[in-house]
Amino acid sequence: MLYWLMKYIIRGPLLRLIFRPQVEGLHHVPDTGPVILASNHLSFSDSIFTPLVVKRKVTFIAKAEYFTGKGIKGWLTKMFFVGSGTIPVDRSGGQAAQAALDTQLRVLRTGGIAGIYPEGTRSPDGRLYRGKTGVARLALESGAPVVPVVMLNLDEIQPPGKLIPKVKRVRIRFGAPLGFSRYAGLAGDRFVERAATDEIMYELMELSGREYVEVYAQKVKNASPAEPPPRQPLTV
Template structure:
């Protein structure tokens, strides 16, 4: 009830009015049953604009801190993030990460649409970074299709560090579902899970046109921060005189 109120009465109409979006490929989203919407991640705004353009409810994992802050402000945050379809995850330990995966798998198995960002955090510079294999584990355990989805322009609406969103027309592209049923029974095999994750990232790269960088976004943020602080990083983000890293061609089919 709260989700519908936010989407159709309170937040949704305002966002549609101020930030119109061109949407393609929406027919790739199944009308029923569990599925995974795996997206690029340019801004916090991604988790608000994309679900508005999906006829079904999309559930996203979110930092536990959004739900545990004390006082009136904390209650407002909890109400808001619950209302837009997000659920809390604790990322403080390995067991917490496994619990988050188990929750995501259970949601997809029970027929929900799960939104997830394989990069694990926002891109620091608009490029596409190496995916974490949790998305592959969820796909294998739930036996659900993965639909790649890309946001274009949200990093201009909501640049990192900005407090106010800027007016700009957006684009949202949903790709064709990726079927990994050929790997049934191989959940837990790290080579299989890496292969699946790379296939998903290849689809996102093709759909978005973003340059791909073969390191994790969290590591890229560390390197960028070190460079800004005048500390020469141990591993350069992009060696001089070299072409940017590219994913191998998809082996789908």
């Protein structure tokens, strides 16, 4: 109830008025049935605008700490994530990745839309980074199609570390669904999952026009500034 209240009455109309989302390819998102929205990740606001422009409910996951903060700030943060349809997942233990996968599988098995960022974290510099294979595992285990979606300018509107977004028209692009039925029964095969993930990342690269970097974004964040990542083309 809170999700729809926020989307259509409280937050949604205001955001649409201020940021005037320009959306391409929204018809690629099916009206019914399970679907995975696989997106690049440029900004904290990505999880606001994707659910805003999709008619159906989109469920993302986030670390449980976002839901347990203290004071007014903690309460506002919790309400933001609850209102945007985000589910808390404990990512502190060794089974964190499996917990996230299981949560999204439950969404898909009830015919819902699961939102996922294959890069695993926000891009540190706007480029597209190597995808983690969880998105492929999710597709193979659920049988759901993957619709690639790219945020085209949210790193300009709200870069990492910037609290107040710049008022500018948001641009989002959806691509044609990707099916992986040819890999049916092969969930858990690391070579198959890597191939499927790379196919998804290739589509995100093509849709976004962003440079692709064949390393994980988190590794770049953890590296020193003196160790820039290599620049390599993505081939599938």
